Amino acid sequence: MPHDAPEPLFADVAHGIRLYRGDALELLKRARDEHFDLIFADPPYFLSNDGVTCHAGKMVSVNKGVWDKAATFEEIHEFNKLWLGECRRLLKPNGAIWVTGTAHNIYSVGFALQTLGFKVLNDIAWYKVNPPPNLSCRYFTHATETILWARRDPKSRHTFNYAEMKRENRGKQMQSLWHIKPPGPREKRYGKHPTQKPEALLDRILRASTNPRDLVLDPFCGSGTTGVVAARLGRRFVGFELDEKYLGVAAQRITDEVDARERQNSLSFEPPVTVGGEGVTGA
Numbered sequence: 207m208p209h210d211a212p213e214p215l216f217a218d219v220a221h222g223i224r225l226y227r228g229d230a231l232e233l234l235k236r237a238r239d240e241h242f243d244l245i246f247a248d249p250p251y252f253l254s255n256d257g258v259t260c261h262a263g264k265m266v267s268v269n270k271g272v273w274d275k276a277a278t279f280e281e282i283h284e285f286n287k288l289w290l291g292e293c294r295r296l297l298k299p300n301g302a303i304w305v306t307g308t309a310h311n312i313y314s315v316g317f318a319l320q321t322l323g324f325k326v327l328n329d330i331a332w333y334k335v336n337p338p339p340n341l342s343c344r345y346f347t348h349a350t351e352t353i354l355w356a357r358r359d360p361k362s363r364h365t366f367n368y369a370e371m372k373r374e375n376r377g378k379q380m381q382s383l384w385h386i387k388p389p390g391p392r393e394k395r396y397g398k399h400p401t402q403k404p405e406a407l408l409d410r411i412l413r414a415s416t417n418p419r420d421l422v423l424d425p426f427c428g429s430g431t432t433g434v435v436a437a438r439l440g441r442r443f444v445g446f447e448l449d450e451k452y453l454g455v456a457a458q459r460i461t462d463e464v465d466a467r468e469r470q471n472s473l474s475f476e477p478p479v480t481v482g483g484e485g486v487t488g489a
């Protein structure tokens with residue numbers, strides 16, 4: 207996909223899926239204008255400040271990796287302006303972007319989106335249902351993350367599968383408060399990522415705002431959750447990631463998903479096996 211990019215680390219050409227290892231800022235710069243229908247980005251939140259949190263009943267460090275090391279507000283904002291500016295260039299005229307965050311980065315992301323000319327459509331509050339307790343007892347428990355949804359231009363026509371979302375919400379308009387549990391062990395079977403997003407979250411986002419065969423980019427794809435769900439829903443996908451280990455996990459998860467989908471398709475197209483003209487199915 208980036209037209210002068212290195213070879214993808216993983217490619218499934220038949221399903222339009224490619225994973226590239228590298229710095230998102232570099233890879234974004236090398237990609238073609240107006241190429242993607244949708245971008246989902248789960249960027250560094252810059253919350254690794256050597257503090258502690260609670261995980262599975264134990265006190266653990268909040269540090270996620272060097273890529274998430276706390277920075278000054280100016281540095282965080284400069285970074286957000288740079289990658290979001292490139293994303294805007296890469297979106298088709300009716301394209302849109304989703305960006306996740308917490309108080310550490312989301313105000314900068316929102317300000318950058320508006321400064322760059324995007325139109326913010328919703329600020330989704332993702333309620334994590336069973337969040338870890340706050341060990342310091344000096345704040346409320348952090349129970350939500352924000353996901354901003356914005357279209358490329360104030361007057362563009364973004365995709366919103368309104369009827370499907372309403373059906374999913376038992377006939378009522380879907381609200382911007384989403385109750386979604388963190389990823390379970392099955393989603394982590396090839397290895398853990400410290401900030402892995404649940405497949406259910408990406409499932410809602412991609413079904414709400416893309417159509418089959420749309421091309422989706424995730425510039426910070428980590429363990430590949432967006433790619434897994436894209437493969438499941440028949441969307442094409444490009445992912446960028448710095449860390450080869452996480453890309454390996456992403457490739458395994460996506461391969462499993464593609465295989466599962468193929469098996470499902472071949473089952474549904476198989477003619478029933480008949481016995482003695484009775485029409486008894488053999489499977």
Ligand SMILES: C[S@@+](CC[C@H](N)C(=O)[O-])C[C@H]1O[C@@H](n2cnc3c(N)ncnc32)[C@H](O)[C@@H]1O
Pocket residue numbers: 228229230231248249250251273399401402403404425426427428429430431432446447448449452
């Ligand atoms: C918040 S995590 C994304 C997790 C992902 N949504 C998932 O479900 O696994 C951000 C990821 O971006 C990667 N990253 C950080 N800075 C990057 C950069 N400049 N270019 C590419 N990847 C980067 C990190 O290695 C990390 O895996």
